[in-house]
Amino acid sequence: MDANDLVGRMTEAYGDDVACVARSHKRVYASLAPEHLLAVFDWLMEEVPGLRFGTSTCMDLREGIGVFHHLPVNGTPLVITLKVVAPKPDPRVPSLTPRVPAAGWIEREMADMVGVVFEGHPEPYRLVKAESFPDTFPLRRDFDVARFKEDIGEQPDF
Amino acid sequence: MSSPTSSPAPTERRVVQIGPFHPLLEEPVGFSLGVEGETVVDVDARMDYIHKGIEILAQQRTYDMLPILLERICGICSVTHSVCFCNAAEDLLQVEIPPRASYIRTIIAELERVHSHLLWVGLAGHFIGYNTVFMWAWKYREPVCDVFEMLTGHRQNSALPMVGGVRRDIPEKYFDEARKTLDMVDGKVQMLTDAVLDDPVLAARLKGVGVLTPEEVMAWGVVGPTARASGVDTDVRRDEPYAAYAELDWDVCTTPNGDVFDKAVVRLLELKESIKILRQCFDNMPSGDLNLGTLHMPRGEGIGRYEAPRGEDIHYLRSNGTNMPERLKVRAPSYTNIASFKASCIGEKISDVTITLAACDPCYSCTERAAVVRGDGDQPERTFGDLVRLSQAETRRLASEMGRLPDLQLK
Amino acid sequence: MTSSTPLLVRALKKSPWVFHVGTSGCNNCDIEIADCLTPRFDVERFGIKLVGSPRHADVMLITGPVSQACREPLQQAWLEMPRPRAAVMIGACACSMGAYKDAYSVAGPPDKVLLEVDPDAKYIYVPGCPPKPETIVMGVVKLLGAL
Structure with missing residues (x-):
């Protein structure tokens, strides 16, 4: 499927709810609100043959916590990125895991790294942080390595 | 079972x-x-x-230092992560790298695939009690590492890729030696393939074990030889050709059953394809520039994909216009x-x-x-x-x- | 090493059994260690044997910086080894943390982690990223010479 073609169809189906742009013939970026994520994801799974869940990126942005789902399409160079920004004090994003199990680990990792809550995740436990890890989020911008090492009782220099 | x-x-x-x-x-x-x-x-x-926290370390390195750091994500996929990052940066910049650079990247990538697959064949042999296979496969991996060392100066970490091309040239005077090694490895891979396909014990032991259906492959987002063994036709080298793959003649290998036996067969067939790609690269090596010089990284984002020996590698790069990335996400195929x-x-x-x-x-x-x-x-x-x-x-x-x-x- | 008799040390030098611990390295050094066992280098002809338990081992081969999660398992494995015992730090990370010096999840280089539980620990460094198998074999031989 062509990138511009997909952008046209997405804009037709969702109008202003999804800000969709084709950066090149193989990269499509779509920004949307968290409440539209599941509907748009379901629509893409139905409309685009060969679509699979690639991975997600989490980022601490000025306006909130960004969660970007990267969805490559088998057999084509196309990668669709769904960008969701959850406002900061209590960031919440609906989980894709009930729909596609491949999202399970990466959502748990993102919850560990930036503290996003994935609503509806079947296994909402820590993946990369052990139980004794202090309740800080290493990918948040206010995370300070030196202070963290001091907190857990490490020598700052060896 | x-x-x-x-x-x-x-x-x-x-x-x-x-x-x-x-x-x-x-x-x-x-x-x-x-x-x-x-x-x-x-x-x-x-x-x-x-866990070492490389994604955070990456935010403290300049674009020139990053390929060197990313080689250290994994010892056996060192070319994978550095070239994948370069793909992401070149997607952000929307530039094409010079032809000689793309051939050099293809050569180091395929040499890595050959020694990585041989390593897997050996380990798989050990796990089912065929220690002869372990010793033989690793014995024939050594000459491949030697070729890598002759061409790049190191057995695994080449430090060659950089944003916009490659850092150094590879010496063409060793190509003949490399061809000879490839001929030898080709024969041995054929021997291993025949031995695996003919052996009734292996068939009894591995067929029908650990089956992944194509539906499970899509649902779990499985990539690389593991997906191709289930008949899912996906290969980034063909789907989104980077480096020189678009100009070369090679095939994507798939098998229908998705069990452990097929996963071994796919890897053995891929070894033959990699050797074919390498021979073409040595024969058609273009001359010209090695890189695009110093590039300014503007604000923006890019996604790089790369077919690692284990499957599709994805890097997401976001730049804020400084000389260090704002965020670099690494998704390795094994994940x-x-x-x-x-x-x-x-x-x-x-x-x-x-x-x-x-x-x-x-x-x-x-x-x-x-x-x-x-x-x-x-x-x-x-x-x-x-x-x-x-x-x-x-x-x-x-x-x-x-x-x-x-x-x-x-x- | 004080508790070991000269006879034990001599016996160790004849056929050192090694146990390999990868403490969150990038696995490149680990592969080079496995390479030492395969036909080209074949350290078993010198009596060097890779064993599956620290209780059977004389020499511990350590690769990589020690992550927080690996720290206690490493110390425990070291204490399980019978005396006389020695360690080889293989690779830049195990010697000096290498590229991971600033990482937040890394507890320290393995020598520091071992010294926490055993101030008498004997070890040598084999630098390189990764060191070639020849270098690793030479490192073990030099260690035995120094005992």
């Missing part, structure tokens, strides 16, 4: 710990298998032994392949688990690159060796039932 109903009485559920240290897993990793009798009913991985153990291991016999786990060529360093953490004090048990022994005993049992020697007959 065995279904829960075939075990005598409903037995108590126990948990078997695998790892973290084992002489042949090489890397610390913790798996917990929930077992009832001989049958695995649950599998869970512990993902914090190798999704290991998660699919939930689909492939459950319902298997415990003696089949080792080879099923090994069949996707798991690379834990890649997978656990980003996290962290503090030991939670649980006592690791070292029982993976017992599992390997169980697995080898199963092969010996099959071999003696069939009246054959308990090792592969190599000609």
Whole structure:
């Protein structure tokens, strides 16, 4: 499927709810609100043959916590990125895991790294942080390595 | 293989710990298998032994230093991560690299695929008790590493890729020597392939074990040879050609069944394709510039994809216009392949688990690159060796039932 | 090493059994260690044997910086080894943390972690990223010479 073609169809189906742009013939970026994520994801799974869940990126942005789902399409160079920004004090994003199990680990990792809550995740436990890890989020911008090492009782220099 | 109903009485559920240290897993990793009798009913991985926090280190390195750091994500995929990052940066910049640079990248990428697949063949042979295969495959991996060293100066970490091309040239005076080595390895790969396809014990041991259906492949996002063994036709080298793959003549190998046997066959066939690609690169090496010089990285974002020996690698790069990235996300192929153990291991016999786990060529360093953490004090048990022994005993049992020697007959 | 008799040390030098611990390295050094066992280098002809348990081992081969999660398992494995015992730090990370010096999840280089539980620990460094198998074999031989 062509990138511009997909952008046209997405804009037709969702109008202003999804800000969709084709950066090149193989990269499509779509920004949307968290409440539209599941509907748009379901629509893409139905409309685009060969679509699979690639991975997600989490980022601490000025306006909130960004969660970007990267969805490559088998057999084509196309990668669709769904960008969701959850406002900061209590960031919440609906989980894709009930729909596609491949999202399970990466959502748990993102919850560990930036503290996003994935609503509806079947296994909402820590993946990369052990139980004794202090309740800080290493990918948040206010995370300070030196202070963290001091907190857990490490020598700052060896 | 065995279904829960075939075990005598409903037995108590126990948990078997695998790892973290084992002489042949090489890397610390913790798996917990929930077992009832001989049958695995649950599998869970512990993902914090190798975490070093490379994604955060990457935010403190300049674009010129990054390929060098990213080579250290994983020893066996060192070309993978550095070239994948360069693909992401070049997607952000929307530039094409010079032809000689793309051929050099293809050569180091395919040499890496050859030695990585040979390494897997050896380890898989060991796990099912065919130690001759382990020794032979690793013996023929050595000349490939030598070629890598002749061309780049190092056995694995070449430090060649940079944003916009490659850092140094590779000496053409060694191409003849490299061709000779490839001819030798080609013959040995053919021998291994014939031996694997002809061996009735291997077929009995591996066919129908750890099956992934195409539906499971799509649902778990499985990539690379593990997906191609289930008949899912996906290969980034063809889907989104980077480096010089679009100009070369080669095929994507797929097999229909999705069991461990097919995963081995796919890798052996891919070895032949990689050698074919390498021969073409040595013959058609273009001349010209090596890189685009110093590039200014504007604000923006880019996604790089790369077909690693284990499958599709994705890097997401976001730049804020400074000389360091604002965010670099690394998704190694093993991340999704290991998660699919939930689909492939459950319902298997415990003696089949080792080879099923090994069949996707798991690379834990890649997978656990980003996290962290503090030991939670649980006592690791070292029982993976017992599992390997169980697995080898199963092969010996099959071999003696069939009246054959308990090792592969190599000609 | 004080508790070991000269006879034990001599016996160790004849056929050192090694146990390999990868403490969150990038697995490149680990592969080079496995390479030492395969036909080209074949350290078993010198009596060097890779064993599966620290209780059977004389020499521990350590690769990689020690992550927080690996710290206690490493110390435990070291204490399980019978005396006389020695360690080889293989690779830049195990010697000096290498590229991971600033990482937040790393507890320290393995020598520091071992010294926490055993101030008498004997070890040598084999630098390189990764060191070639020849270098690793030479490192073990030099260690035995120094005992």
